[in-house]
Amino acid sequence: MAYSKETREWYENEISGIREAGLFKEERYIHSPQAAGIAVEFPVGAAPKQVINLCSNNYLGLSSHPDVVKAAHEGLDYRGYGMSSVRFICGTQDIHRQLENKLTEFLGTEDTLLFPSCMDANAGVFEAVLTEKDVMIADRLVHASIVDGMRLCKAMQDTYKHSDMAHLEEKLQEHQDKRVRMVITDGVFSMDGDLVKLDQIVALAEKYNAMVFVDESHASGFIGKTGRGTHEHCGVVGKIDIITTTLGKALGGASGGCVSGRKELVEMCRQRARPFLFSNTVAPVIVSGALKVMDLISQTTARRDKLEQNTICWRKLLTEAGFDIKEGESPIVPVMLYNARLAQDIARDLFAEGIYVVGFFFPVVPKGQARIRTQMSAAHETHHLDKAIAAFIKVGKKHDILGKGKKEIIAMYGQ
Amino acid sequence: MDEVKRMVTEYVTREYLEEGDDRVIKEDTPLITGGIVDSFSMVSLKRFLEKKYNIQIPDADATPQAFDSINNIADLVTRFTKGRV
Numbered sequence: 001m002a003y004s005k006e007t008r009e010w011y012e013n014e015i016s017g018i019r020e021a022g023l024f025k026e027e028r029y030i031h032s033p034q035a036a037g038i039a040v041e042f043p044v045g046a047a048p049k050q051v052i053n054l055c056s057n058n059y060l061g062l063s064s065h066p067d068v069v070k071a072a073h074e075g076l077d078y079r080g081y082g083m084s085s086v087r088f089i090c091g092t093q094d095i096h097r098q099l100e101n102k103l104t105e106f107l108g109t110e111d112t113l114l115f116p117s118c119m120d121a122n123a124g125v126f127e128a129v130l131t132e133k134d135v136m137i138a139d140r141l142v143h144a145s146i147v148d149g150m151r152l153c154k155a156m157q158d159t160y161k162h163s164d165m166a167h168l169e170e171k172l173q174e175h176q177d178k179r180v181r182m183v184i185t186d187g188v189f190s191m192d193g194d195l196v197k198l199d200q201i202v203a204l205a206e207k208y209n210a211m212v213f214v215d216e217s218h219a220s221g222f223i224g225k226t227g228r229g230t231h232e233h234c235g236v237v238g239k240i241d242i243i244t245t246t247l248g249k250a251l252g253g254a255s256g257g258c259v260s261g262r263k264e265l266v267e268m269c270r271q272r273a274r275p276f277l278f279s280n281t282v283a284p285v286i287v288s289g290a291l292k293v294m295d296l297i298s299q300t301t302a303r304r305d306k307l308e309q310n311t312i313c314w315r316k317l318l319t320e321a322g323f324d325i326k327e328g329e330s331p332i333v334p335v336m337l338y339n340a341r342l343a344q345d346i347a348r349d350l351f352a353e354g355i356y357v358v359g360f361f362f363p364v365v366p367k368g369q370a371r372i373r374t375q376m377s378a379a380h381e382t383h384h385l386d387k388a389i390a391a392f393i394k395v396g397k398k399h400d401i402l403g404k405g406k407k408e409i410i411a412m413y414g415q
Numbered sequence: 416m417d418e419v420k421r422m423v424t425e426y427v428t429r430e431y432l433e434e435g436d437d438r439v440i441k442e443d444t445p446l447i448t449g450g451i452v453d454s455f456s457m458v459s460l461k462r463f464l465e466k467k468y469n470i471q472i473p474d475a476d477a478t479p480q481a482f483d484s485i486n487n488i489a490d491l492v493t494r495f496t497k498g499r500v
C-alpha cells in the first residue's frame with residue numbers, strides 16, 4: 001500500500017505540530033448570504049448564531065446586492081453555466097471581453113486580461129513579462145500570492161523595507177545594470193490597512209527608469225475619489241505599468257482577478273501566463289454579475305462614500321473607547337493587542353456578544369504584533385456600528401485594555 | 416572571522432531593522448526563527464555575502480538554518496572562503 005501506516009503517521013504528526021503551534025485554522029459555516037448580518041455555525045454542530053460581520057472584504061456591500069444577483073441569473077440564462085474549456089480553445093465569450101474592456105476603462109489602463117483569481121494573476125504575471133536579465137524589487141509586506149509569483153520568475157529578486165522610500169531608492173541605484181527594474185507593491189496593505197506612497201514610487205520609477213506594479217485587491221472600487229484605486233488617490237492614473245486586482249472582494253466578491261496595464265504587457269500575459277493558459281476562466285454567471293457591479297460603481301460614488309463615512313465613524317468610535325488602533329484611512333482597521341492569546345480570547349468573547357471578528361498573529365503578522373482586524377463595509381448601518389462598539393467596550397473592559405497603549409498591554413499580557 | 420561577523424551584523428541591522436526598532440543583533444540572535452529576516456527577504460543577504468566575499472553559495476547550502484544567526488552566517492562564509500588566499 002502506497003499510503004502506508006508510517007506515511008499516515010508522518011502527516012498526523014505534522015498536523016499536531018500545527019495545532020500545538022497554535023496555527024490550526026478552522027472554518028466556520030455560514031448559513032446565509034454574505035452581508036453585514038450573517039448566521040454562523042460555530043463551533044461545528046452549534047445552532048447558527050446571528051452576528052454582525054466585521055471581517056469580510058465586502059467593502060461596497062455588493063456581494064448579495066439584488067441587482068447583481070439578478071444580473072447573474074440573467075447571465076446563467078443567456079450564456080449558460082460553464083465553458084468546459086480554457087480561454088484560448090473555446091472558453092471566451094463576448095461577455096468576458098466586455099468585462100475586460102470595462103475594467104480597462106475603470107482602472108484607466110490600456111488593456112485587461114481576466115484570470116481565474118488574483119492569486120493566479122499574481123502567480124503568472126511576473127514570469128510572463130520578465131526575464132533573467134531583469135530585477136523585481138518588492139515591498140517586504142506584499143501579499144503571499146505576489147511572493148509565490150516572484151518565486152516562479154527567473155528575474156533577480158530583491159526587497160525593500162515596508163514603504164521605506166530611501167531603501168527603495170538604494171535598491172533602484174544598486175540595480176541600474178539590469179534590463180528592467182520592476183517595483184512591486186500592494187495598493188492597500190491587507191494586514192495594517194495602510195496605503196502605498198504611490199506618487200513617490202512613481203517619481204522614483206521615473207528617476208531610475210523602472211516599471212511599477214501594484215496589487216489593488218484591497219483598493220479597487222473604493223480608494224480614491226471615484227473608487228478607481230490608490231493610483232487615483234495618489235494622482236498617478238495612467239502611470240502604473242501593471243495593476244492586478246480581484247473580483248473577489250469589493251467588486252461583487254464572487255471570484256476572478258485580472259492583470260491590467262500596458263497593452264504589450266497584457267498581451268505577454270495572454271500569450272504566456274500559465275494560470276491564464278491552463279485553467280478555465282471566470283464562469284459566465286460571475287462575469288454577468290461583475291458587469292453589473294462595474295455599471296453600479298461607474299454610475300455613482302454613493303457606496304464608496306458611505307464606506308468612507310463608516311470608516312471615519314468606526315475609527316472614531318474605537319479611538320474614543322480607548323482602543324489602540326493602527327492609524328490610517330482605509331476600511332481595514334486593526335485593533336492592536338500584541339499578544340496572540342489575548343487576540344484569540346477577545347475574538348471569542350466578541351463572538352459571544354454577536355460580533356464576528358478574527359484574531360491575527362504570527363506568522364500572518366510579525367511576532368509581537370497580534371491584533372484583531374476589523375473591516376468596514378458600505379452594508380453596515382449605524383445600528384450595526386453602535387452594537388459593535390458596545391460589544392467591543394464590554395469585552396475591552398473585561399480584559400482591562402481600554403485606554404492602554406502598546407507598552408501597558410504588553411506589560412499585562414506579554415508579547 | 417570577527418571581521419566577517421562585524422560586517423554581517425552591520426549589514427543585517429541596516430538592511431532588516433526598521434527605523435525605531437531598538438533590538439540589538441547579537442552573534443546568536445535568531446534571525447529567521449526570531450522573525451527579523453523572513454525567507455522572502457533573505458535573498459539580499461545571500462547576494463551581499465556572495466558579492467562581498469566573492470563566493471558562490473549554492474541554493475542547497477543557503478538554508479534558513481544556515482542564515483539563522485550571525486554565528487551561522489560567519490561559519491557559512493568561512494566554509495566557502497577557506498583555502499583561498
Ligand SMILES: Cc1ncc(COP(=O)(O)O)c(C=O)c1O
Binds near residue numbers: 120122186217246248
Ligand atoms: C493583496 C491581495 N492580492 C491577491 C489576493 C488574492 O485574490 P483572489 O481571491 O482573487 O485570488 C488577495 C486575497 O486575499 C489579496 O489580499
